[in-house]
Amino acid sequence: MEETVLREFFDFFQDFVNLCQAENWPNNTTTDIELRNAFKIAQHIEKCLEKLQKRNLLNEFLSTLYNYDDKSCYFLKNCFADSTKAVLKKIIVSDCSINQIDISLNIYIEIFDEDKLVECLSDIMLETASKRTLLDNLPAHIPNCFLLELKSQIFLYNLSTTKDSKMFLEQLLINCNNSLMEILVVSLLSDNHKHDKEIVWINEAFINVMLLKNQSCKSFWKSLFNVDEKYFIQLCISYTDLFKCMVETLIDIAKLLKNNMSLEYFYLDLPRSELSDIIKRIMNNDILKEQFLSIINENNLDVGYWDSIGC
Numbered sequence: 001m002e003e004t005v006l007r008e009f010f011d012f013f014q015d016f017v018n019l020c021q022a023e024n025w026p027n028n029t030t031t032d033i034e035l036r037n038a039f040k041i042a043q044h045i046e047k048c049l050e051k052l053q054k055r056n057l058l059n060e061f062l063s064t065l066y067n068y069d070d071k072s073c074y075f076l077k078n079c080f081a082d083s084t085k086a087v088l089k090k091i092i093v094s095d096c097s098i099n100q101i102d103i104s105l106n107i108y109i110e111i112f113d114e115d116k117l118v119e120c121l122s123d124i125m126l127e128t129a130s131k132r133t134l135l136d137n138l139p140a141h142i143p144n145c146f147l148l149e150l151k152s153q154i155f156l157y158n159l160s161t162t163k164d165s166k167m168f169l170e171q172l173l174i175n176c177n178n179s180l181m182e183i184l185v186v187s188l189l190s191d192n193h194k195h196d197k198e199i200v201w202i203n204e205a206f207i208n209v210m211l212l213k214n215q216s217c218k219s220f221w222k223s224l225f226n227v228d229e230k231y232f233i234q235l236c237i238s239y240t241d242l243f244k245c246m247v248e249t250l251i252d253i254a255k256l257l258k259n260n261m262s263l264e265y266f267y268l269d270l271p272r273s274e275l276s277d278i279i280k281r282i283m284n285n286d287i288l289k290e291q292f293l294s295i296i297n298e299n300n301l302d303v304g305y306w307d308s309i310g311c
Helices: 002-021 032-054 058-068 073-081 083-092 098-111 114-127 131-137 144-160 165-174 178-188 193-212 215-225 229-238 240-258 272-283 286-298 303-309
Strands: none
Touching: 002 032, 002 058, 002 073, 002 083, 032 058, 032 083, 032 098, 073 083, 083 098, 083 114, 098 114, 114 144, 144 165, 144 178, 144 193, 165 178, 165 193, 165 215, 178 193, 178 215, 178 229, 193 215, 193 240, 229 240, 229 272, 229 286, 240 272, 240 286, 240 303, 272 286, 286 303
8 A cells, every 4th residue: 555655656746747848738728727737736746845854754755756757867856946936937938828828927826926926937037048038928917016026136136147246237327217227226125135245236336326416317316216106115215325315416406496596407407396296205204204304404404495395
């Protein structure tokens, strides 16, 4: 009886390996149920391996499995290192339809969660030859916040392999546009500790560009203040040094506007209406409002004037 059960157990693992190796799976005839079952099998594989690990039987089991299966150890290790990722990667790089990829992503989120999907897709993109193709093949209605998180992880990885990161980042920021700025801000807000070093580099580059205060930085400031409010507020709260630089810039602009001076040759051309919108975003957050008014008082500025701008 034990031998029969053991054989069934090994056969189950071998069936999963066969699925990972199958050249014609998935295809355009693969059903939603088959896709779901593939993830369920992968999830069960992971749970089995976890239990074996806790009982200190994992190495013995894998050694036996490698002898039991005629496929290469390298291939088997890739299948079992992250079983659910192996299934998702196989689906994404296959020739199946965009609709099936969409269904697979939704199934993945349903079984696991969105954070795990972001991490998994980030890894897949780094392992895949064409990251651009993979991004283009993601369904168009995937939430923007999800795609931003994904792109930020790719950016952080690429930054880790960049030689002159300081010069690269500062030039990137000076010539920044709205979409790139959002990726950079989301990168700064990343909690992926693998990229702590790269996040510090980005923060330093932001400060260096902010301190330049010349016309070459106009697009940087414009795109920074155009960042989605959710990310903008998080950035200001998380990075008080950056927030202080932003407030100092707003003070410079307000002084010019108050004295009816031209912004044409200033390092940021910001109309009063846009300045007012930015102040409102800040004042609507209790934490930032307190910090903002503290900086205003430190500079001996008229608080009433700033209240009128933010009205």
